[in-house]
Amino acid sequence: MNATPTFPPRTPRPLGTTQRQDRWWLEPLLNFIGFTTFVGYSLWVTFSPTGPHGLNYEWPHRPGPGWTYLSPFYSPLFGPTWWHFSPAILVLWMPLGFRATCYYYRKMYYRTYFADPPACAVSDTKFWQRKPRSYQGETAFPWILQNAHRWFLYFAIYVLAVLWIDAFQSIFFRAPAGQPGLHFGLGSAVLLVNAALLSAYTFGCHALRHLVGGSVDCWSCSRIGRARHKVWQVVSRFNEHHMLWAWVSMICVGLSDLYIRLLAMNDVPLTRFPWL
Amino acid sequence: MAEVRFKVWRGDAGSGNFVDYDVPVTEGWVVLDAIHWIQANLQNDLAVRWNCKAGKCGSCSAEINGKPRLMCMSRIEDFVIDGTIMVQPMATFPPVKDLVTDVSWNYTVNQRIPPLAPRPPEADGTWRMQQYDVDRVQEFRQCIECFLCQDVCHVLRDHQTWAFGGPRFMVRTASLEMHPLDTENRLSLLKDAREGLGLGYCNITKCCTEVCPEGIHITDNAIIPLKERVVGEYFDPLATGLKNLLGWKREPRT
Numbered sequence: 221m222n223a224t225p226t227f228p229p230r231t232p233r234p235l236g237t238t239q240r241q242d243r244w245w246l247e248p249l250l251n252f253i254g255f256t257t258f259v260g261y262s263l264w265v266t267f268s269p270t271g272p273h274g275l276n277y278e279w280p281h282r283p284g285p286g287w288t289y290l291s292p293f294y295s296p297l298f299g300p301t302w303w304h305f306s307p308a309i310l311v312l313w314m315p316l317g318f319r320a321t322c323y324y325y326r327k328m329y330y331r332t333y334f335a336d337p338p339a340c341a342v343s344d345t346k347f348w349q350r351k352p353r354s355y356q357g358e359t360a361f362p363w364i365l366q367n368a369h370r371w372f373l374y375f376a377i378y379v380l381a382v383l384w385i386d387a388f389q390s391i392f393f394r395a396p397a398g399q400p401g402l403h404f405g406l407g408s409a410v411l412l413v414n415a416a417l418l419s420a421y422t423f424g425c426h427a428l429r430h431l432v433g434g435s436v437d438c439w440s441c442s443r444i445g446r447a448r449h450k451v452w453q454v455v456s457r458f459n460e461h462h463m464l465w466a467w468v469s470m471i472c473v474g475l476s477d478l479y480i481r482l483l484a485m486n487d488v489p490l491t492r493f494p495w496l
Numbered sequence: 497m498a499e500v501r502f503k504v505w506r507g508d509a510g511s512g513n514f515v516d517y518d519v520p521v522t523e524g525w526v527v528l529d530a531i532h533w534i535q536a537n538l539q540n541d542l543a544v545r546w547n548c549k550a551g552k553c554g555s556c557s558a559e560i561n562g563k564p565r566l567m568c569m570s571r572i573e574d575f576v577i578d579g580t581i582m583v584q585p586m587a588t589f590p591p592v593k594d595l596v597t598d599v600s601w602n603y604t605v606n607q608r609i610p611p612l613a614p615r616p617p618e619a620d621g622t623w624r625m626q627q628y629d630v631d632r633v634q635e636f637r638q639c640i641e642c643f644l645c646q647d648v649c650h651v652l653r654d655h656q657t658w659a660f661g662g663p664r665f666m667v668r669t670a671s672l673e674m675h676p677l678d679t680e681n682r683l684s685l686l687k688d689a690r691e692g693l694g695l696g697y698c699n700i701t702k703c704c705t706e707v708c709p710e711g712i713h714i715t716d717n718a719i720i721p722l723k724e725r726v727v728g729e730y731f732d733p734l735a736t737g738l739k740n741l742l743g744w745k746r747e748p749r750t
Binding site for chain 1: 509559561562563564577582584587589590598601604605608625626628629648650651653654655656657658659660661673674675676677678689694696697698699700701702703706707715716720721723724725726727728731732735
């Protein structure tokens with residue numbers, strides 16, 4: 221059945237046309253400042269792996285005492301001999317793809333960077349359309365690729381597991397004498413908080429929510445339905461604040477790298493908690 | 497409370513403009529009270545659609561200071577800016593007269609959605625469901641069909657892409673598709689961007705959720721789960737392969 225309405229098309233309105241009288245532009249502006257700052261910092265981090273004192277992304281420089289702080293931008297650390305560029309490039313496509321296809325970030329960047337629409341009930345741009353009323357949304361290339369979010373989720377879970385291992389390897393390590401060693405510094409706390417915040421973001425993912433139980437129509441009449449419903453409820457709880465987790469985890473990734481980078485550049489002293 | 501100037505859109509499908517009315521409002525009034533006062537005292541021919549005045553019938557949808565709202569649920573003191581409030585009909589649908597719009601297109605979309613197809617009843621001729629199975633779809637049953645979500649959706653409002661069913665009908669489809677008794681598969685209808693509901697046109701900007709007077713999480717609980725179901729059916733060969741390998745078609749219904 222064709223759903224074309226019988227009423228005539230309205231004349232397209234220019235970008236930003238609205239009767240709204242509140243500060244609707246404030247949210248996209250703040251998003252633009254915050255996200256662009258992070259993207260800029262990420263690019264700088266990615267393409268500046270070394271500094272005057274050696275590698276910028278880990279501290280202490282290897283071989284060290286056993287424990288290591290590794291920047292989350294460079295984890296998991298790959299270093300094949302044939303690769304002559306920043307090792308971050310081999311890793312960052314995973315979290316980048318996960319965040320780029322994330323349902324929250326889609327909302328944010330469609331509004332902020334594509335003005336499609338810039339805010340609710342504010343006229344959007346027609347710049348992206350090849351001809352009038354040719355909007356295709358996520359039904360065609362390139363935005364149909366957003367459907368790969370689930371695939372990036374699998375890689376993001378792998379990266380998250382490695383970040384937890386990194387955090388624990390900054391605390392527990394095998395000392396040179398073969399004895400178990402223990403170290404707990406500010407960097408360990410930072411890496412633990414970073415992994416925890418990324419977990420809250422990853423385990424509130426809409427695609428994960430679907431996979432763990434959202435795809436089931438009748439939990440009570442499906443295999444392990446009760447357990448899947450419980451897990452779905454937990455993921456839903458995280459999902460309710462997906463935007464919050466997205467922002468705080470992203471900021472924490474940046475701050476974690478910054479702290480380790482400053483240590484590696486001898487710009488801040490090592491803070492070690494004395495009771496450990 | 498002082499006098500408030502209401503700028504009310506007056507006109508029909510051909511043309512229209514804002515007309516000023518000064519209304520002596522009383523504390524606690526909502527915008528619909530002021531419209532009724534204008535109707536009773538100044539302009540008897542001012543057209544407005546309303547019914548329950550309690551936020552449950554979904555009739556008095558309009559745009560107040562540019563925001564899609566129910567007039568009966570919008571207290572005047574929350575909207576007055578420099579002693580003025582603007583009231584206009586929903587922008588997405590053509591005006592019939594003044595604040596009344598023609599929303600009949602929505603009913604043609606509704607007709608495209610296959611209704612509930614329940615599994616066969618149990619031996620005693622009845623169906624049984626667990627509460628935790630229906631909690632999820634009960635949220636969708638709160639919809640009052642005010643069509644504010646349809647009004648604010650930029651796919652309909654700005655792009656005028658009528659191949660998209662709109663948020664209201666994603667909610668209705670989700671309420672059927674996630675129903676524990678239902679056996680119908682509407683995923684091809686959802687995916688079809690020409691003759692179906694065109695789910696892919698939605699780019700998740702969440703305005704529908706922001707304006708819903710019933711607080712339904714339209715995007716997170718209806719549209720995105722439906723998108724994920726379409727992904728599972730059409731864009732995830734790993735899931736499809738696993739389902740085929742393990743013989744998981746759909747969960748058993750009996």
